[in-house]
Amino acid sequence: MPDRLLEVRALDAHYGDFQALFGATMGVNEGEVVAVIGANGAGKSTLLKSIAGAMRSRRDAIRFAGEPIGDCPAHEVVARGIALVPEGRRLFPSLTVEENLMIGGQLGRPGPWNLRRVYELFPVLAERRHQIAPSLSGGQQQMVAIARALMSNPKLLLCDEISLGLAPIVIRDIYARIPAIVAEGLSLVIVEQDIVQALKTAKHVYCLQEGRVALEGEAGSLTREKISAAYFGV
Amino acid sequence: MEWLNTILQGVLLGGLYAMFAAGLSLIFGVMRLVNIAHGDLIVLAAYVALVTVQALGVNPLVSLIIVVPVMALIGYVMQRGLLNRTLGDDLLPPLLVTFGLSVIIQNGLLEIFSADSVKLNAGTVEIASLPVGGGLAVGVLPLIQFALAVAVIAGLQWLFYRTALGRAFRATSDDQSVAQLMGLNNAHVFGLAMALSLAIVAIAGVLLAVRSNFDPAIGPARLIFGFEAVIIGGLGSMWGTLAGGIILGVAQAIGAKIDPGWNLLAGHIAFLLVLAIRPQGLFPKVQG
Amino acid sequence: MSAGNIRVEHASTSSTIGTTIVAVAVVALAAAPWWADRASLRLLSEIYAYIALASLWNLLAGYVGLVSVGQQVYVGLGAYLLFGLAVLTGMHPLAAIPVAALATAIVAVPVAALIFRLRGHYFAIGTWVVAEVFRLLASQVSALGGGSGTSLPSSVVLSIAATRQLREFTIYWIALVQVVVILAAIVWLLRSRYGLALTAIRDSELGARSNGVDVARIKYAVYVAVAFGTAMVGALIFLQKIRISPDTAFSVNEWTAFVIFITVIGGIGRIEGPIIGTVIFFLLRQTLADLGAIYLLILGVVAIGVMLKAPKGLWGLIADRFGWQVFPLRRRLVMDDR
Numbered sequence: 001m002p003d004r005l006l007e008v009r010a011l012d013a014h015y016g017d018f019q020a021l022f023g024a025t026m027g028v029n030e031g032e033v034v035a036v037i038g039a040n041g042a043g044k045s046t047l048l049k050s051i052a053g054a055m056r057s058r059r060d061a062i063r064f065a066g067e068p069i070g071d072c073p074a075h076e077v078v079a080r081g082i083a084l085v086p087e088g089r090r091l092f093p094s095l096t097v098e099e100n101l102m103i104g105g106q107l108g109r110p111g112p113w114n115l116r117r118v119y120e121l122f123p124v125l126a127e128r129r130h131q132i133a134p135s136l137s138g139g140q141q142q143m144v145a146i147a148r149a150l151m152s153n154p155k156l157l158l159c160d161e162i163s164l165g166l167a168p169i170v171i172r173d174i175y176a177r178i179p180a181i182v183a184e185g186l187s188l189v190i191v192e193q194d195i196v197q198a199l200k201t202a203k204h205v206y207c208l209q210e211g212r213v214a215l216e217g218e219a220g221s222l223t224r225e226k227i228s229a230a231y232f233g234v
Numbered sequence: 235m236e237w238l239n240t241i242l243q244g245v246l247l248g249g250l251y252a253m254f255a256a257g258l259s260l261i262f263g264v265m266r267l268v269n270i271a272h273g274d275l276i277v278l279a280a281y282v283a284l285v286t287v288q289a290l291g292v293n294p295l296v297s298l299i300i301v302v303p304v305m306a307l308i309g310y311v312m313q314r315g316l317l318n319r320t321l322g323d324d325l326l327p328p329l330l331v332t333f334g335l336s337v338i339i340q341n342g343l344l345e346i347f348s349a350d351s352v353k354l355n356a357g358t359v360e361i362a363s364l365p366v367g368g369g370l371a372v373g374v375l376p377l378i379q380f381a382l383a384v385a386v387i388a389g390l391q392w393l394f395y396r397t398a399l400g401r402a403f404r405a406t407s408d409d410q411s412v413a414q415l416m417g418l419n420n421a422h423v424f425g426l427a428m429a430l431s432l433a434i435v436a437i438a439g440v441l442l443a444v445r446s447n448f449d450p451a452i453g454p455a456r457l458i459f460g461f462e463a464v465i466i467g468g469l470g471s472m473w474g475t476l477a478g479g480i481i482l483g484v485a486q487a488i489g490a491k492i493d494p495g496w497n498l499l500a501g502h503i504a505f506l507l508v509l510a511i512r513p514q515g516l517f518p519k520v521q522g
Numbered sequence: 523m524s525a526g527n528i529r530v531e532h533a534s535t536s537s538t539i540g541t542t543i544v545a546v547a548v549v550a551l552a553a554a555p556w557w558a559d560r561a562s563l564r565l566l567s568e569i570y571a572y573i574a575l576a577s578l579w580n581l582l583a584g585y586v587g588l589v590s591v592g593q594q595v596y597v598g599l600g601a602y603l604l605f606g607l608a609v610l611t612g613m614h615p616l617a618a619i620p621v622a623a624l625a626t627a628i629v630a631v632p633v634a635a636l637i638f639r640l641r642g643h644y645f646a647i648g649t650w651v652v653a654e655v656f657r658l659l660a661s662q663v664s665a666l667g668g669g670s671g672t673s674l675p676s677s678v679v680l681s682i683a684a685t686r687q688l689r690e691f692t693i694y695w696i697a698l699v700q701v702v703v704i705l706a707a708i709v710w711l712l713r714s715r716y717g718l719a720l721t722a723i724r725d726s727e728l729g730a731r732s733n734g735v736d737v738a739r740i741k742y743a744v745y746v747a748v749a750f751g752t753a754m755v756g757a758l759i760f761l762q763k764i765r766i767s768p769d770t771a772f773s774v775n776e777w778t779a780f781v782i783f784i785t786v787i788g789g790i791g792r793i794e795g796p797i798i799g800t801v802i803f804f805l806l807r808q809t810l811a812d813l814g815a816i817y818l819l820i821l822g823v824v825a826i827g828v829m830l831k832a833p834k835g836l837w838g839l840i841a842d843r844f845g846w847q848v849f850p851l852r853r854r855l856v857m858d859d860r
Contacts, residue, residue: 052415078417086415092408095401103405106398107417152417268643270591319830325642329589330786330829337779337822341815454774458654461647465640499658502651506636509648513639 005030007063020046022211033188035202042208044191052084053077083154089145091133098129104151111153118147139170159190248483249380252476253438254460257431264427271335273457279439294354302436309432314425343450351447462505468515533850540848555691570701576784576796584791585720592649598771599626600753601760619757626753657772671767789835
């Protein structure tokens, strides 16, 4: 069986003495949207951070486009085509919206995403391009964070809890753009606390519980009971 | 009239101090590191200029063509080879390592060049002066110094706010880990920042060498002047640093006029006054 | 299961052994005037002075997090105030030592108020500026020789003790008493609840503050206390040298660079560190001092190497490996079942 775009195999992760992931295994096919759900502290962010290179892992625990990248530093992972929308947005506070976007694009990887395309996707950002990032609303900041990641023309986009702290209508607004992003050929991993949104958006779902993959399956086939059991471990 | 002349000299001297300060302030802004060896690196640059002038027989100001890239390279290698390893939450390692570097540079220069003070000769430009009306005249060399300082600071402002490299500096300074997640190689960015800082140090060193006698031990005093200029002007603002340098230069000039032994003390007192009355500096930029 | 008594135990096997060795050594060293020659007594006094200075610097930097590269100001102030009191007011030089130290501590209060406005690295350079200011001020005091300094008049020297030998013994014993008192004070401080607060501040200032520790007051108090101790040592050093000048009294190399190297190489944040570091420093000095500038260069390289490879210093490596402590400073909760 050929490698999927992203292959995570038996991934462990530690914060000092504390182990956050135990042999996590998951994957993403090209063009697919995959959701990772789980309670707080289940290890979802840790999983994304490991993939993005913010945490070093075993070399072949993570394979991207057939290449082992587990021990690559973050900036190299970006160069290979994985971009992260960090939890909590993490925009550069002293830079303007446009400067934040330009940092995203400074690697110069060729692809469909540039300032013009990104402003088309999120018109409200074009209006605010010269404002400094912290002056925007939560939803707008989230758009900047997503746009910033897109600017590096990734093949795989990792979204860490993009609905966090946002009003439902804003969340729906942001998720409405996902199809346009996928249409350009991107694959997505979305980490979400909002299970309904996750199941609506993703094809394949993984549920983490205390650092382990407790459940996986097609979004449509998972019942409420199965998810509850995997989520809470009851 | 005498006083006006004194103040004018002080302003021009302030330009040199602002240049000492600019390199310090750049590094602190990008990586929160204060390089205690900064002053000794200025002296090192002066000696590199000395060697260049002796080897090639050129005018010291021309030696900048060699000294600037040499110092920039030293900066990049020093940062990536040594100082990057000290960066982190703990304040002690970078402070102690740069203090160690200061001792190493001073004593290394002492071994190679001896404690004798030397001075580089820039030729007729040293004694040339320009009349500015009202019976006042300014030396051409101090004027060039001041102009270079303004150019360096304007250049840094332009670099920081209008170029991709400057954006990278500001992003890395804002949030190191996210900068890395956006594809910036922090180790390299820091190396470039230090290279830039030492390029400025190179210019300052050559100007210092031409202006007055120098020897391996005068580094710490240059560090202190640069530091005082930064604090007086206010952290985070390049133009504030220029103002700080000017105020320091003027304070020293006034002190010297009152009593030749008082020039340094007058500068320190100006610094302590600012620290006591307005500790954030005179023109601080509120940073995000 | 009943709780019984809970108490804090400080000692360990290694500390019992260590303290015993130290106690025996102190007794032996107190008897040194009878078994050591003149040069050795001078060397020992120098060693005591550096152990004291390094221990005080270590308390400031390793426990409170105040990294000062300007402690030479207090060595110089202690020395100059001693000379001033002895020469200009006729005070007995031995009595002048604590008075000079006290006066210095009083000066340290407004100095602290000023430089505590700076943080971290900028605080460090600020301490250096303060040292420079006092050095320049000292060279303006013509009554004490201005820029070239002065010597103690022989009448003052003679008032210490009648014979030269007795004078040297007296100064030696005072030096020994100083270092023992300073070390004892530091051990006592660290064992007390203030010591617990200091360790908390060292580990996490924010955490300490949110647990009710008055961080600002403690920093202030420790800074002034360290100034007092440093001045006391400085006064004795220059009483022994008999000669003072602004450049020697406020020397960055002798009173800061060496002290920092000693503490880094021995181990910051541990009380044994400065002692080990001083021993190593003097061993290096005996072997390398002829090399002049190269000697200092080597010191710098060694200090950088230690900082990068063994940031806890030599004692840190040993103590972590074997779990030793020389002084009883550990805190262990012991429950006595009744």
